[in-house]
Amino acid sequence: MSSLDLSHCQELDRQDPLAAVRDRFVLPEGVTYLVGNSLGAMSKDVPARVQEVVATEWGQGLVGSWNTAGWFDKPLTVGDRLAPLIGAGNGQVVVGDSTSINLYKAVGAALGMRPDRAVVLSEAGSFPTDLYMLQGMTAWTGRHRLELMDADRGNLQQMLTPDVAVVVLSHVDYRTGELLDMQAITEQIHAAGALVVWDLCHSIGVVQMDLAGCDADFAIGCTYKYVNAGPGGPAFVYVAPRLQAEAQQPLSGWHGHKAPFAFVTDYEPGEGVSRFRISTPPIVSYAPLEVSLDMFAELDIAQVRSKSEALTGLFIELVDQECGGFDLEVVTPRDAGRRGSQVSLRHPRAYQVVRALMERGVHGDFRSPDVLRLGFAPLYLRFEDVWDSVVALRAVLEGEEWRSHPEPQLTAVT
Amino acid sequence: MSSLDLSHCQELDRQDPLAAVRDRFVLPEGVTYLVGNSLGAMSKDVPARVQEVVATEWGQGLVGSWNTAGWFDKPLTVGDRLAPLIGAGNGQVVVGDSTSINLYKAVGAALGMRPDRAVVLSEAGSFPTDLYMLQGMTAWTGRHRLELMDADRGNLQQMLTPDVAVVVLSHVDYRTGELLDMQAITEQIHAAGALVVWDLCHSIGVVQMDLAGCDADFAIGCTYKYVNAGPGGPAFVYVAPRLQAEAQQPLSGWHGHKAPFAFVTDYEPGEGVSRFRISTPPIVSYAPLEVSLDMFAELDIAQVRSKSEALTGLFIELVDQECGGFDLEVVTPRDAGRRGSQVSLRHPRAYQVVRALMERGVHGDFRSPDVLRLGFAPLYLRFEDVWDSVVALRAVLEGEEWRSHPEPQLTAVT
Structure with missing residues (x-):
């Protein structure tokens, strides 16, 4: 099998029926956000709607909004x-x-x-x-x-x-x-x-x-x-x-x-x-x-699910292809029908790896004691983001960049 | 004792050390809001602060704000x-x-x-x-x-x-x-x-x-x-x-x-x-x-309490003075030290009276079966508002304006 590359990922983005949905979210510059499984990104329509509830419904409607605004x-x-x-x-x-x-x-x-x-x-x-x-x-x-x-x-x-x-x-x-x-x-x-x-x-x-x-x-x-x-x-x-x-x-x-x-x-x-x-x-x-x-x-939730499976599947394939030999273990089922929208990787330095990835703009999550948890939110992630995150992961592992980050400080449980 | 009048109330407003606080709230035109004991009015600073939390802390800070924004x-x-x-x-x-x-x-x-x-x-x-x-x-x-x-x-x-x-x-x-x-x-x-x-x-x-x-x-x-x-x-x-x-x-x-x-x-x-x-x-x-x-x-909470006592006291005095003979009973203790910041009045048509007051711009609250509940929020109410509310109450009772409003419709409890 020929290896997957950036252009393959970009082609997947071009074919993605949900590609345009990404534009409806606020996403900070330079961040590949793989923590949507913890806190999802914000839709651009949120500030105006919150403003309406606060300034109009509460500010003007006052207690009457319990009825008139359907509160x-x-x-x-x-x-x-x-x-x-x-x-x-x-x-x-x-x-x-x-x-x-x-x-x-x-x-x-x-x-x-x-x-x-x-x-x-x-x-x-x-x-x-x-x-x-x-x-x-x-x-x-x-x-x-x-x-x-x-x-x-x-x-x-x-x-x-x-x-x-x-x-x-x-x-x-x-x-x-x-x-x-x-x-x-x-x-x-x-x-x-x-x-x-x-x-x-x-x-x-x-x-x-x-x-x-x-x-x-x-x-x-x-x-x-x-x-x-x-x-x-x-x-x-x-x-x-x-x-x-x-x-x-x-x-x-x-x-x-x-x-x-x-x-x-x-x-x-x-x-x-x-x-x-x-x-x-x-x-x-x-x-x-x-x-x-x-x-x-x-949205068509079947399309959302389908993209989710494709994102996580691509990530696993790319980890296999790019990050062999770095003591990473894919914990998440490889059968798409048996996984949600995240991929968990076990690594003895998981906490430090997460910190090092963050310096490269890839935001992931750590779960004690040794799991990197990466969420793939299909509404605002691109296949290209998957590529970028694996490239960053490989760099962190290859260059042992995690070494410059401290070990986890967890409050002791007596 | 000479009777209290509008100019007396306006004089109390001039002497009120908290008078300027009212300007910090959004209050709809033409409304005397006596339901602050149910839902308080909105400070003018709220929309900007909410916007900051949404657009900046969430939108830009994403999951990191659990730490960096002190969430x-x-x-x-x-x-x-x-x-x-x-x-x-x-x-x-x-x-x-x-x-x-x-x-x-x-x-x-x-x-x-x-x-x-x-x-x-x-x-x-x-x-x-x-x-x-x-x-x-x-x-x-x-x-x-x-x-x-x-x-x-x-x-x-x-x-x-x-x-x-x-x-x-x-x-x-x-x-x-x-x-x-x-x-x-x-x-x-x-x-x-x-x-x-x-x-x-x-x-x-x-x-x-x-x-x-x-x-x-x-x-x-x-x-x-x-x-x-x-x-x-x-x-x-x-x-x-x-x-x-x-x-x-x-x-x-x-x-x-x-x-x-x-x-x-x-x-x-x-x-x-x-x-x-x-x-x-x-x-x-x-x-x-x-x-x-x-x-x-x-704010000095002693001043807030003092104004609250003065507002409710004035209201009771004005009800005594203006609304005698209308089947109203002051339920709230007349001893200022024994009441909160509301005055409750019993009236057999309480629900309808509340509706009629609303048509005159005075927003109050009804509690089943026969209580008008009027809250006096000292941060944004004026003594003049107390005057206005009693004038409206007198008009509603004197003109039997409550007759044009339906009796309460409460869901039956079996």
């Missing part, structure tokens, strides 16, 4: 607009709060629906906040306990005992970039009589998915990665329609009440998914998300 | 800047999440510190979301229960049984505007061996307070009322320093971890108040709060 129902109306990204429909998604809080709602509701089962099952390699929240929750009720399957989930079936009420899984593993088979695993969990909560943080916006078709029970996720909704943009929770009458979550704030403005003393859960609301939503932070959802509404 | 520590650094408003010091306040969630944290921590006591005591007249959250929380753990004292709190002492772990009280009653004696009540609760959580939503920014001096245990509140931080601005939680080593809250997300970036499997609470953080803060929504805190740093 009060943002968690539901924006939820309906986000739903197509995850294969859901109207009345199934609430947007608001953080991923951690939405996890609490979903797992709390699931536990309430399986009162004779005590176990929350998750994965040892889960993003830590999921584990921490589940630890806090099970310690708090005292009647539940958290069990963890192996990081590679190889013992899922074995751990699906009759005492498992709910299983929490990440659709894409944040370390390895592995994409799980939502349909098959959901079936497997249901066969054991348990419910599932899918964490979509690392798949929403880049992976086609069909929560309804997979018969998933609950899903949660954030919007600030591939959905580009800005730092700490509101998170979301999905509740399958067939569960909505029964599902009740423990964070029962007034916006989830059946009649929030009746100011009655006793909580009564609202209709449908609205009971997954808690309280006053952070309106200004919704604006960038709305801009992003406007953009997604114009 | 990651906003909940603590902004907490330190908010602390003087509530009589607290550095390292005692976390800003983030919603009031409801912060209530959950504070009450959860308090219950953990009184393991032999099962009761959460609150007030029947509390703002409903506090009650709803406590109902959800106690049902969820199963080992705690919520008890409610009378709406006037007259039976507090009687209800302070040895089984009470924590008492949740609003510093200012959202319906009546009554200001509680934080010092005396905190002592009373401590004498019964319980802890207290003060809800400061309706007092922060207008009432001088001294959480430290009162030896309060926990406090929570929002920032979008008299602190003018915009719709859904981040809320806060205060934890007394003497409790911080022991207090653990059940919503144990990764930002509250001792070493959030070590990505270890087990939760270990962070030092001090940091363990009251949960997860990724909504950065864009912090910007208006920071603008407000900049403004408050220049």
